[in-house]
Amino acid sequence: MAIDIRLLKHFDAVFRLRSFVKAAEEQSVTQSAITKSIKLLETKLGDVLFDRTTNRVTPTDTGERLIVHARDVIASLHVFEQQSTRVHNIETGCINIGSGPYPLQKLLTKAIYSFSKKHKFVQIIIHTGSPNVLLSKLIARQLDMVISDISKFETMSFFEQISIHTLPVEPLMIVHRKGHPIAQANVTMADMLSYPWALPKSSPHFTRLVSAVTNKDALAFPFPQYLVEVPSACIELVRRSDVLTSVPKSHAIDICQDPNFAMSILPPAFQTNDGIHTLKDKTLGPAAKEFHKHIETTAQNR
Structure with missing residues (x-):
């Protein structure tokens, strides 16, 4: 049974967001496309993935079992895409980074500048948004990392899946x-x-x-x-x-x-509280690993 990776990505979005509307917005497709993907996946599996009511979308037992394998496939594909872009030892991949408003203003832009001087063939895409949006994208493997205030994620349900590298503080x-x-x-x-x-x-x-x-x-x-x-x-x-x-x-x-x-x-206690957030079970590609180091170095030299 062949299953299109796109169906798994749509399934993962609905599972995380508990909403067909929000999943469509995140995946940049129409709601009908999300609905069609879920129905097609259910047909291939011969079982229902979500119980739907007017106000709620709840995964079924089958949906709960499938999500683990779906995310493994999505993560493996992402790593494959990163590795396959390395041609003649020149990295030409893409790094997707989520950022809070303040790291983006100075820390991240300086790190991008220093990184790009050495790795000019790597594309860097910066994503902004609320902590909920950035965490959802990180869990969905759409982001390699998020640079943000550590406390903004501490009460979220997926927090235990996140690895945090604390950055040096700044007044x-x-x-x-x-x-x-x-x-x-x-x-x-x-x-x-x-x-x-x-x-x-x-x-x-x-x-x-x-x-x-x-x-x-x-x-x-x-x-x-x-x-x-x-x-x-x-x-x-x-x-x-x-x-x-x-x-x-x-x-x-x-x-x-x-x-x-x-x-x-401000009083001495008022300092930045930023960290680099990555998924515990996700292997960063070579370019993302190198950029991670550039952020650390930039933060140390502020």
């Missing part, structure tokens, strides 16, 4: 407009939190740090008042108002090359 700084009142001496964290903040969705790590130094009920504004997933948009809000934002020190230094901005120090 977090507050960025504000030049002449902002918090630039004065002896400003406390409570003073800083009396102004509105603009941040990408805060990580549990950052939220815990804020909670440890302030009384949430005493805050003048919701924290953060502005949830903006694009860091550059946060910076524009800072430019035009008394809004504050926080970024790693290396990025803050770059931002403050613009004379309209200045930075202030």
Whole structure:
């Protein structure tokens, strides 16, 4: 019985996301294509893979048994594709990397630059999105790795399948407009939190740090008042108002090359919490392994 790998990928997406609609969005196909793939797979197997109701998609016992083998096949194919791209010892493969908003701004871009000077034939594709989206893509073998705040994945159901390489920490700084009142001496964290903040969705790590130094009920504004997933948009809000934002020190230094901005120090506990996330049961291709090393080196030299 021959089974198209595409059917297995569609099956895996529905299994993980528990939704035909979300699976179609992730796989960049129509919902009818996903439905057709599942029906064709069920016909080949002679059994139902999902129990479907109006509001729920639940794997059957057959679906639960098949997913393990389906993922093995998908992972093996990915490794084969990576290895087969090596022609005459020149790597011409593709690395798929997921990234949180802050690693992408400085750490990842520097690593890409240094890597590409030595491996100019390797394509690098950067994926952004919510932690849920990035983790789902990692589990589905669509990503080789994710560089993100470690705490963003800690409560997710697939967390036990992830291997984490913790990166060296970097101080977090507050960025504000030049002449902002918090630039004065002896400003406390409570003073800083009396102004509105603009941040990408805060990580549990950052939220815990804020909670440890302030009384949430005493805050003048919701924290953060502005949830903006694009860091550059946060910076524009800072430019035009008394809004504050926080970024790693290396990025803050770059931002403050613009004379309209200045930075202030946060308490010592406020540091980055980033790591490289990979699947425990997935073998990285040669190019991805090498890029992993470049990220580590870049983080150490910040």
